Amino acid sequence: MDNGTHFRTCHLCEAMCGIAIEVKEGTILSIKGDENDPLSQGHICPKAVAIKDLHEDPERLRKPIRRTEDGWQEMEWDEALDLVASRLHRVRRELGRNAVGVYLGNPNVHNHGSLIANPSFLRALGTQNRFSATSNDQLPHMLASLEVFGHQLMFPIPxxxxxxxxxxxxxxxxxxxxxxxxxxxxxxxxxxxxxxxxxxxxxxxxxxxxxxxxxxxxxxxxxxxxxxxxxxxxxxxxxxxxxxxxxxxxxxxxxxxxxxxxxxxxxxxxxxxxxxxxxxxxxxxxxxxxxxxxxxxxxxxxxxxxxxxxxxxxxxxxxxxxxxxVPGGVMFTQPAVDLVALAAMSGQKGHFDKRRSRVRQLPEFGGEYPANTMADEMLTPGDGQIKAFVTIAGNPVLSNPDGGRLEQALEGLDFMVSVDYYLNETTRHADIILPPTAALERSHYDLIFNLFSVRNTAKYSPALFERGEDARHDWEILLGLAHRLERLRKGGRLPLRAELGWRAFKQLGPDSVLDLALRSGPYGTDVGPLRPLAQSLADLITDIFPAGSPLHGLAELSPVYRRWSELPKGLSIRSLKDSPNGVDLGPLSPCLPERLYTRDNRINLAPRRYLDDLDRLHQRLSSPVSNELRLIGRRHVRSNNSWLHNSHRLVKGKTRCTLMIHPKDASRCGLKAGDMAEVSSATGQVVLPVEITEDVMPGVVSIPHGWGHTREGTGQSVATAHAGVSINDVIAADQVDQLSGTSALNGQSVKVRLWRAERNRQRA
The missing domain is CATH 3.40.228.10 (Dimethylsulfoxide Reductase, domain 2)
Structure with a gap:
């Protein structure tokens, strides 16, 4: 990469802050806010500076590794991919397709290559036992969007x-x-x-x-x-x-x-x-x-x-x-790559409760079961028991309720593979780890977070650094596995047409798909003087073909459709490269009823499933007020779930993994500031320092999410030195929102008392 300043989007959280990275002779000298970014206008938080630490981390994996009796050993890529595909196929052939499970962590949504390749991999895997961070996070928002507006990605944004x-x-x-x-x-x-x-x-x-x-x-x-x-x-x-x-x-x-x-x-x-x-x-x-x-x-x-x-x-x-x-209220975005319209055009507006999980009968959402039941599906014998597992950019041992039980479940698998560049609390259980390139070694475009932005913008960044000679992007890993799985399913060989399709997909890569989506979207190709003719053609298509047909959808989404006539035009990867700070596409604007996707094109204010669940809420209203301590999580600006704690600059300083407790509750529990407190539930217990503060409500205690780097056998020395405890070691996996299946991560009851070393020794 050339010396000088390069502009990108920070990929570490949802904010899409523009950053200016100064590079000299392959080394990052500084990371600052990009004052010319139309969305962030120079703002960054401490996480952005830590991108340098992640990129240069010597503990980040660069080659596939395999677990052996003598420890982890490196493998060549083709050997690793062949072995993974063979083991997954064997389990699927012998025990059925649902004997394989897969979990997607939230870093996937920061990566357009992974987003584009994942559907092909999931189709090749063929399992219904799919899980992701969604059910520990935003599932209720997606469900409400689906029920009220007809599309799971129609989020009203303040x-x-x-x-x-x-x-x-x-x-x-x-x-x-x-x-x-x-x-x-x-x-x-x-x-x-x-x-x-x-x-x-x-x-x-x-x-x-x-x-x-x-x-x-x-x-x-x-x-x-x-x-x-x-x-x-x-x-x-x-x-x-x-x-x-x-x-x-x-x-x-x-x-x-x-x-x-x-x-x-x-x-x-x-x-x-x-x-x-x-x-x-x-x-x-x-x-x-x-x-x-x-x-x-x-x-x-x-x-x-x-x-x-x-x-x-x-x-x-x-x-x-x-x-x-309405302006100043909550509105819908109009992103350059309109995933809402594209998904609807292909009939993928979302679905809920089409089937139920095998053990706890929890509803699926968008083809995924709640992640809180993963351990059940691994530990409970019977047809469909998960015996092989794939994790992609996730660490559910720390991010999922009852992480200890999930650890037990992972230990009992016949085979596990992780696509991840860290040996963490989850991937340490894998038989093979396939590490993708780091974020600065691949191009970047935010497909997902432009859907949630308070202003419409677009920004593309090419790879900042050349990847290593023997490195693979995550989309290449996923497509490589998918291709192999399809061939094995077909007896070792695909028809020529299918084979050529796979090769073309891998040759073109996600940027070609992205470029096509940009050019054909509302802000895409400007046809200049041919616009009146093109608009007439689009009108003709929408008149002839019914609203549900692909041609009708393509015409409505195209840049020549009359609805988009006032929007700026000419977006493509090339044009975005010419505007490395990003392009401002304007404020949010009213868009109803055109953006409604319900069957009758109306807002479904009172979906029956919500009305039915109000009986449960009324029971809560009729029950006595509880005096138990209630646990809530929290986060810090220098942290993001479990995957940034191997950066010293983000974990240094005062310990942040503390138990926040109100003075009245601290007195009742016999605690003083700086004591070690034991927080326990029927699920487990953790011990951490006490922080007495009136910033929590009486009756409430708080532990931050994402910590707990105490497990042996990981490869993150900085994180281990600042381990903290995992809040999910005391959160029960079977306490969920009964309507959606979402984990009840906030509000579970716990007991708190002074921790004494001698009591702990007696228990042991």
Whole structure:
């Protein structure tokens, strides 16, 4: 790579911050914010600087390795891929296709090559036992989008740059830079909001880094968000504040929502939520009465026992108060590569509960079962028991509930392979590890996070460094395995046409697919003086072919379609290379009803599955208020799940893996600051330092997510030296949102007491 400054997008979280990397003689000299990036405008967080550490990490794997009796040994690529395909095929042939399982970690969505290649690999694998981080994260949002708007990727995004009231529930964008809301420099955007006279209100069991900056903050009991939100819906109707605005013409079943909310008055939920009834009523009035307002919830609202209903109610409130599809409210993006329209055109809008998992009968979503049941499917004998397993860029031993049981399950497999460049707490159980190139050795385009961005932009970056002579990109690894599996399934040989197709796919690579999507999308090829003719042709096609046909979809998505006439044109990989800082495609704009994908082209405000689940919420309302300690997670701006802890600059300094506990609870448990506390549940126990603070609600304790690098046999010495504990070692896998199957990561009850070494020795 040439000396000088190179511009890229940071790939470590959802914010898509632009970075300027100064390189000299193959060495990174500095990483700074790109002031000319149209989305981030120079902002970066500490994680971006650590990209240098990840790229240069001597413990990052560069070649395939195989477990032997004498330890890990390197392999050649063809030998490794042949062996993996052979072992997976053998298990599938002898025990059935569902005897193989696969787990996708969240780094996959930061990588367009992996996203494009994964479907081919999954088809070749042929198993129904598919899992991913989705069910420990955003599944309730995807389900609500599917049920209400007809498409699992139709996420309403807060238009924070134009709003005057931002209500943030169970989210911490100061630490996360937004989640399902790509919002770099949240602090700067918040300052701008407040400078124009706007306000931010935060509701959370912990006074987070975001809450500290809020104009108003309210504690809420973990897991009670759905009760609070339903009380807000009740207030909208009770005080005649319902005003859907221009979306009213596409709404249905408003009366069903009114009837459903009747039992949930602010007075009735106050004891369970910890929020006074008057406060809830005033909050609702302020939200309804502010013309430009947005209600946003994230991990705290979605990963709990009522996460499905809570997430749906956030949508309902935004819709009933007239905040949907209006500037300053919540809006839909129009990305350069419109995965929403492309997926719909191929009939892939999403699906839910088409089948149930074998052991616990949990519903599938988008072809995946909840990850919290992976261990069940490995440990329970019978037809369909998982005996071979594939992980791709994931570490579920630390990120999945009851990681200890999952470890036990992984140990009992007949075969396991991991596509990962670290020997971590999960991949250490593999028989073979296939390490892909590092992020700076491949091109980058954000297919997913442009769907969630607070502004429409596009940015492509070529590989910054040449990959090693004997290195493979992840998409090459996945396609290589898929090709081999297909040949083995066909008896060792494919028909010529199929063989040529595989070779062409591997030759073209993901960038060619990306370029085609850019050129054929709304901002694509500019036909200049031929536009009137091209528009007439597009009109003709949409008139002749029915709405569900591929040709109709292609015509509507094409840059010459009249709906896109005001959008900028000419996007391609070449044009984006000529604009290395990225291209601004404009603010979010109203797009309904064209962006609705429901069968009747209306907003399905009251899907029956949510109404049916309200019985469970009413039972919660009727039950006594619990006095048990409730556990919540947290994250830090210098961390991202479990995969950045081998960078010294990110883990140095004061220990962050502590137990946050309120002074009243600390006194009750006999704890002082700096003590070691034992946190236990029926699932397990962990021991970690005590941090006494009034920033958590009484009755609530908090442990950060992603730590626990205490397992032997990993290859991450920095992470091991700053091990911390895994919150998932005390979170039960069988506690889920019964509606969606999502893991209840927040709100589970735990016991806390002073840890004594002698007691631990007696237990041992």
């Amino acid at each position: 238009d924070i740059d134009r709003t005057d009231l931002f209500i943030c529930i169970g989210a911490n964008p100061m630490a996360s830079n937004g989640s399902l809301m790509t919002v770099p420099d949240f602090r700067g955007r918040l300052k701008a909001l407040q400078a124009r006279g706007g306000q931010m209100i935060v509701i959370d069991p912990r006074r987070t880094e975001t809450a500290v900056l809020a104009d108003a903050f309210h504690f809420i009991t973990p897991g009670s968000d759905a009760l609070m939100l339903m009380a807000m819906v009740h207030t909208l109707f009770d005080e005649h504040l319902v005003n859907p605005g221009h979306t009213e013409q596409w709404l249905k079943d408003v009366d069903l929502i009114r009837l459903a909310a009747l039992p949930f008055s602010p007075e009735s939920v106050s004891g369970h939520t910890g929020i006074a009834a008057d406060t809830l009523r005033q909050l609702t009035r302020q939200f309804a009465g502010t013309s430009k307002a947005a209600l946003y919830g994230r991990m705290g609202t979605s990963t709990q026992a009522h996460g499905g209903v809570a997430t749906w109610l956030i949508y309902v409130l935004n819709i009933l108060a007239g905040k949907l599809d």
